[in-house]
Amino acid sequence: MRRFILQRLLQGVVLVVMVATIVFFLGRLTGNPADMILPEDASEEDRQEMIKTLGLDGPLHVQFFIFMKNALQGDLGLSIRYRQPASEIFFSRLPNTLKLVPVAMLIAILMAIPLGILSALRRGSITDRVSGTIAVLGIATPNFWLGILLIYIFSVQLGWLPSARMGGFSHYVLPTITLGTFLVAGFMRLIRSSMLEILDSEFVKLARIKGLSEWVVVWKHCLRNALIPVLTLWGVFMGGLVTGAIVTETVFAWPGIGRLTYEAVIFRDFPLLQAVIIMDAVLVLFINLLVDILYAYIDPRIRFS
Amino acid sequence: MDAETVLEVRDLHTHFFLRRGVVKAVDGVSFSLRRGEVLGLVGESGCGKSVTALSVLRLLPQDAARTVRGEVILEGEDLLAKSAREMRQIRGRKIAMILQDPQTSLNPVFTIGNQLCEAIARLHPGNRRTLLQRAIDVLRRVKLAAPEQRVGQYPHQMSGGMKQRVVGAIAISCEPRVMIADEPTTALDVTIQLQYLNLLKELQKNTDMAMLFITHDFGVVARMCDRVAVMYAGRIVESGSVRQVFDKPAHPYTQALIASVPKMKQQVGRLHTIEGQPPALSELPVGCRFAPRCQYAEERCRTTYPSTFTVEREHTADCWRLESV
Amino acid sequence: MRQLPWVSLGIILAMVFVAVFAPVLTAHSPINQTLSDKLIPPFWEDGGTTKYILGTDIFGRDVLTRMFYGARVSLIVTALALLVGGGIGLLIGIVSGYVGGRLDSVLMRFVDAAIAFPAILFALLLAVTMGQGLRTLIIAISVLLWAGFARVVRGEVLALKQRDFVALAKVHGCSPARIMATHILPNVLNTFMVLVTLHVGIVIVAEASLSFLGAGIPPPTPSWGLMVAEGRGKIASAWWLSLIPGIAITLVVLAFNLFGDWLRDRLDPKLRQL
Numbered sequence: 001m002r003r004f005i006l007q008r009l010l011q012g013v014v015l016v017v018m019v020a021t022i023v024f025f026l027g028r029l030t031g032n033p034a035d036m037i038l039p040e041d042a043s044e045e046d047r048q049e050m051i052k053t054l055g056l057d058g059p060l061h062v063q064f065f066i067f068m069k070n071a072l073q074g075d076l077g078l079s080i081r082y083r084q085p086a087s088e089i090f091f092s093r094l095p096n097t098l099k100l101v102p103v104a105m106l107i108a109i110l111m112a113i114p115l116g117i118l119s120a121l122r123r124g125s126i127t128d129r130v131s132g133t134i135a136v137l138g139i140a141t142p143n144f145w146l147g148i149l150l151i152y153i154f155s156v157q158l159g160w161l162p163s164a165r166m167g168g169f170s171h172y173v174l175p176t177i178t179l180g181t182f183l184v185a186g187f188m189r190l191i192r193s194s195m196l197e198i199l200d201s202e203f204v205k206l207a208r209i210k211g212l213s214e215w216v217v218v219w220k221h222c223l224r225n226a227l228i229p230v231l232t233l234w235g236v237f238m239g240g241l242v243t244g245a246i247v248t249e250t251v252f253a254w255p256g257i258g259r260l261t262y263e264a265v266i267f268r269d270f271p272l273l274q275a276v277i278i279m280d281a282v283l284v285l286f287i288n289l290l291v292d293i294l295y296a297y298i299d300p301r302i303r304f305s
Numbered sequence: 306m307d308a309e310t311v312l313e314v315r316d317l318h319t320h321f322f323l324r325r326g327v328v329k330a331v332d333g334v335s336f337s338l339r340r341g342e343v344l345g346l347v348g349e350s351g352c353g354k355s356v357t358a359l360s361v362l363r364l365l366p367q368d369a370a371r372t373v374r375g376e377v378i379l380e381g382e383d384l385l386a387k388s389a390r391e392m393r394q395i396r397g398r399k400i401a402m403i404l405q406d407p408q409t410s411l412n413p414v415f416t417i418g419n420q421l422c423e424a425i426a427r428l429h430p431g432n433r434r435t436l437l438q439r440a441i442d443v444l445r446r447v448k449l450a451a452p453e454q455r456v457g458q459y460p461h462q463m464s465g466g467m468k469q470r471v472v473g474a475i476a477i478s479c480e481p482r483v484m485i486a487d488e489p490t491t492a493l494d495v496t497i498q499l500q501y502l503n504l505l506k507e508l509q510k511n512t513d514m515a516m517l518f519i520t521h522d523f524g525v526v527a528r529m530c531d532r533v534a535v536m537y538a539g540r541i542v543e544s545g546s547v548r549q550v551f552d553k554p555a556h557p558y559t560q561a562l563i564a565s566v567p568k569m570k571q572q573v574g575r576l577h578t579i580e581g582q583p584p585a586l587s588e589l590p591v592g593c594r595f596a597p598r599c600q601y602a603e604e605r606c607r608t609t610y611p612s613t614f615t616v617e618r619e620h621t622a623d624c625w626r627l628e629s630v
Numbered sequence: 631m632r633q634l635p636w637v638s639l640g641i642i643l644a645m646v647f648v649a650v651f652a653p654v655l656t657a658h659s660p661i662n663q664t665l666s667d668k669l670i671p672p673f674w675e676d677g678g679t680t681k682y683i684l685g686t687d688i689f690g691r692d693v694l695t696r697m698f699y700g701a702r703v704s705l706i707v708t709a710l711a712l713l714v715g716g717g718i719g720l721l722i723g724i725v726s727g728y729v730g731g732r733l734d735s736v737l738m739r740f741v742d743a744a745i746a747f748p749a750i751l752f753a754l755l756l757a758v759t760m761g762q763g764l765r766t767l768i769i770a771i772s773v774l775l776w777a778g779f780a781r782v783v784r785g786e787v788l789a790l791k792q793r794d795f796v797a798l799a800k801v802h803g804c805s806p807a808r809i810m811a812t813h814i815l816p817n818v819l820n821t822f823m824v825l826v827t828l829h830v831g832i833v834i835v836a837e838a839s840l841s842f843l844g845a846g847i848p849p850p851t852p853s854w855g856l857m858v859a860e861g862r863g864k865i866a867s868a869w870w871l872s873l874i875p876g877i878a879i880t881l882v883v884l885a886f887n888l889f890g891d892w893l894r895d896r897l898d899p900k901l902r903q904l
Contacts (some may be wrong), residue, residue: 123368124368201409202404202406202409202410203409203410203411203412203413205364205404205410206402206404206410206411206472206475207412208364208396209362209364209396209397209401209402209404210396210397210423210424210427210475211393211394211395211396211397211398211427212393212397212423212427213393216423221412221415224414225412225413225414228414298414299413299414300413300414300416300459300461301413301459301461304459304461304462
């Protein structure tokens with residue numbers, strides 16, 4: 001198991017380095033990197049200083065070295081718009097996202113598991129069809145539009161829930177539903193198909209031969225095995241989560257790192273965007289590692305190998 | 306039915322309802338199992354042997370298959386008439402089964418101790434320690450080395466042979482009246498097949514269980530079984546004691562099967578094979594199902610299914626050739 | 631014929647139809663502004679008119695017309711992105727799977743990394759550094775696609791290269807390139823087609839999301855995602871600006887997904903876990 005975790009950790013680190021490298025090269029691609037990094041009203045003096053500090057007049061590999069060195073020290077540049085170190089801004093907004101995302105995930109899991117299992121057990125029944133339809137719709141509906149639709153129904157028309165910004169409990173409802181929908185749909189389909197496969201397996205047959213009740217067969221023997229593919233495909237879901245967070249926070253004006261990303265794009269704040277992307281990669285690495293540890297723990301074939 | 310008969314299957318019909326039609330996997334099968342006896346159910350792949358076993362246990366895939374006719378009498382009660390709950394009481398207590406592939410029979414995420422105790426707890430509820438102790442005892446009975454360590458291990462940490470012993474342990478732990486073994490050695494290494502068969506035989510003798518032994522290998526039948534029923538295309542074509550059927554095989558299919566088993570002392574130019582293929586179970590011919598491949602087939606064989614004829618006491622076969630006898 | 635998913639197919643064909651024939655179907659221009667006609671609701675509401683069936687936006691542009699032209703954008707972007715991204719994925723999958731060895735290991739590392747990384751961030755970065763536009767968008771979405779294609783195709787190729795007809799070709803002295811082109815490629819096309827249809831929905835949503843975030847095709851060219859973004863501020867007073875394009879996106883993606891599922895079940899049920 002240790003080897004497995006270390007391997008994943010290494011992969012993650014390589015990924016972060018690759019991301020940083022790509023970001024670096026894209027930044028230098030345009031031929032005028034100084035202009036990308038500096039605000040419009042920068043003086044010629046500032047410009048020259050920046051060119052010197054970052055080595056922009058020198059060879060590429062030196063620039064890269066300086067870039068990496070800075071990055072490892074946490075210096076990812078100055079945001080054009082906020083005139084503050086980009087990494088600082090990132091960390092100040094991060095907690096807000098961390099309040100939103102886990103809730104959405106929890107809702108998604110709590111809904112998807114029972115629905116997925118029921119759909120598999122009652123294959124072809126009304127429950128299955130309805131859940132299937134919800135899942136299919138959930139995947140097809142674009143995240144940003146769902147948020148706007150929900151705002152229209154529940155804020156504008158019904159006035160029950162607020163439409164933007166952080167606040168009390170009621171502010172959490174719509175954003176978490178929006179963010180969670182895509183996850184619920186994806187999880188549910190996965191759990192359903194994985195359950196169907198497992199229900200057909202020999203060890204389930206043996207469990208029935210042992211005379212165990214259906215309840216035990218499903219909840220003990222099937223469930224744990226069914227969850228394993230969900231964990232292995234977690235990386236794919238992460239991608240969807242990040243995208244979802246950016247869009248959801250934008251729609252609901254939620255002051256987290258998703259919205260920060262949007263702002264960086266709209267205002268063409270390259271240093272900020274660069275910082276957000278690299279920090280995001282680190283965050284994704286971290287979360288994926290946690291999931292990998294969980295997976296290694298749950299699957300004894302990995303735990304004792 | 307005498308006092309010795311533990312399980313009696315009468316005229317069992319199990320059909321599979323598929324998109325392409327109805328497949329009559331078991332088409333009128335009858336046999337009986339006596340206490341302390343091993344009955345071999347032999348036939349090629351796809352002849353309906355496993356489906357017969359699953360029908361007895363009522364573990365058919367519900368949406369696709371159904372037992373449409375027949376009776377399965379276990380100690381005087383018809384299993385086919387029982388409710389789902391009653392059947393659950395019977396499985397894992399009165400009837401146990403060993404499946405073919407040890408690699409997939411055990412749940413990979415639980416220890417074998419866990420899976421064994423689960424079975425034991427149904428009959429002897431108790432705390433963890435007593436259950437584990439019983440589990441270790443059962444593992445000893447199946448001659449699994451170092452059982453104290455094994456109970457804490459996971460299936461992937463054991464070899465195929467060891468896993469199959471665990472599956473055997475699970476089966477005998479409930480002291481069943483009837484044990485069904487569905488090709489238990491087919492997926493094992495040839496070198497350990499014999500060991501496992503001997504183990505099964507020993508267990509069966511010690512507990513006086515009735516065993517239904519499903520296999521496609523006549524050699525195994527000779528070693529393990531007291532009586533044998535030969536199955537072809539969903540029906541039993543010959544049945545009798547092993548001695549009778551081996552010495553005087555009456556049905557051409559049985560004769561061909563026995564001839565196909567190479568004997569070490571023979572000089573053979575070519576290995577004996579049976580030409581042709583069994584009929585598709587969704588399109589069964591009207592007459593004798595072996596007729597297309599039978600060297601003795603006559604007109605009557607193709608138009609009318611043969612009746613059951615007695616060759617000797619308790620030795621019967623379904624073949625027109627026996628009529629004159 | 632009864633088995634065809636008619637509704638899905640109908641929606642898809644309708645979309646293609648309006649995209650292709652947009653100029654013929656509507657007299658309005660998608661980008662010219664008529665400020666005197668701004669914010670007219672759809673014809674079934676008060677104040678609506680049949681002149682502008684689905685209403686107008688803040689610049690007085692007809693929503694229905696912009697929807698039609700937006701369909702064009704979606705289709706063009708999708709087709710190009712699938713061609714480029716899918717094509718690259720196909721190529722890499724075949725080469726990596728067939729050649730194997732070190733090359734395969736290295737390429738698969740890249741694939742794993744690409745799949746693990748949220749592609750939208752990359753797309754946003756491209757938009758900022760290379761500027762918005764069709765080229766940037768295609769590159770960004772292709773990057774999103776290629777890895778998934780490569781992985782699945784490679785899996786197929788691994789199985790295929792064990793088959794006898796490949797061994798036979800080798801015995802006859804065919805070069806690896808020739809084997810890949812003439813033997814492997816035709817046999818993975820089935821899988822490839824299914825992958826393409828299954829990914830159309832993803833691409834459409836990706837394009838719409840990027841346009842929504844201001845990283846897609848720049849205005850005034852209509853794109854459904856952009857229309858939703860533009861209408862967002864006026865959701866309380868002019869709901870049709872955001873909601874209608876969104877419905878279109880959902881319906882089209884749904885149709886493509888269902889069609890893709892049907893195609894997969896017909897051509898290659900092994901891909902069921904996708």
